[in-house]
């Protein structure tokens with residue numbers, strides 16, 4: 001994204017066009033350390049369960065295992081996903097630290113590592129090269145195959161990271177991620193287990209087995225939730241919703257709603273199974289989190305109505321995205337004309353996107369705008385496309 005500043009106070013032109021010269025990356029390297037750790041943890045868990053089966057360990061150790069799974073899961077869903085990746089709400093420092101610690105126990109990388117890849121996933125959903133866990137590369141690959149590779153993500157430079165770099169909690173957790181994860185995930189369970197005289201049972205179940213639950217339940221969001229289920233809001237990508245997944249993932253099952261990724265809920269209905277949302281609401285009532293963001297009801301209803309009609313009648317006479325680019329009846333500008341427009345309007349924010357000039361001044365700070373321009377236009381957002389269409393003021397042609 002390039003930026004040109006003119007004498008006006010906030011005037012800027014943001015160039016958000018996609019690079020068209022991206023060369024295909026070569027075969028990615030195998031990520032040996034990651035793969036070996038992942039496989040060894042599975043092996044250790046199976047050996048541990050063989051020698052310390054559930055009926056031979058203290059019940060408190062099994063309760064701890066369940067809690068360790070759920071708490072790390074909420075660290076991922078509430079913290080890594082909704083707070084940090086999508087900025088769906090803001091949180092007090094204490095909450096951010098707690099979520100960073102819990103998320104570390106999920107052994108899914110640091111917040112920064114996770115969020116950057118997740119933002120790539122949203123921006124290039126289903127793209128076999130640029131989506132880190134593209135469902136189009138197969139169920140196994142999107143579930144866990146991708147973690148055995150260490151590709152260079154060419155489009156990573158287009159992904160917003162300033163907010164992550166600014167946050168001291170994110171910086172600290174990124175720097176000391178390995179010792180933090182090992183302490184919270186592997187050292188705490190046997191220490192707690194000493195309280196009821198079962199450190200080894202606690203380590204096996206709350207340290208090792210719960211790790212497998214955390215991993216595979218989260219991975220199901222990338223695999224199963226892009227494979228099987230309902231699509232009430234969008235069929236522009238493979239994301240789907242299903243209740244089993246919601247039960248296993250702290251409420252991330254309504255994955256088709258990630259057409260509205262900035263929303264702190266995974267669905268608009270209060271009673272959709274979404275404990276992560278209920279936790280955020282509870283923290284909000286306690287004054288610990290604030291700035292909760294919701295998709296515009298109008299956009300959600302539009303998306304749902306569109307999908308309902310499509311299911312009902314098979315085809316639609318009019319789709320919000322069917323309008324051809326060649327139908328543009330307005331003015332065509334070149335860079336000189338654009339700069340002239342900008343100079344006359346101090347304080348305007350002009351965006352150049354996909355060959356169109358957009359005046360987004362009225363949308364600065366608006367949720368829909370931030371969501372659509374989460375480091376660029378996310379691929380799967382029919383409603384965002386609709387909003388962008390409304391803001392067009394001219395078509396752009398270099399040297400016109």
Ligand SMILES: [Zn+2]
Pocket residue numbers: 121221222226239255258
């Ligand atoms: Zn997804």
Ligand SMILES: [Zn+2]
Pocket residue numbers: 081085086118122258261
């Ligand atoms: Zn997401």
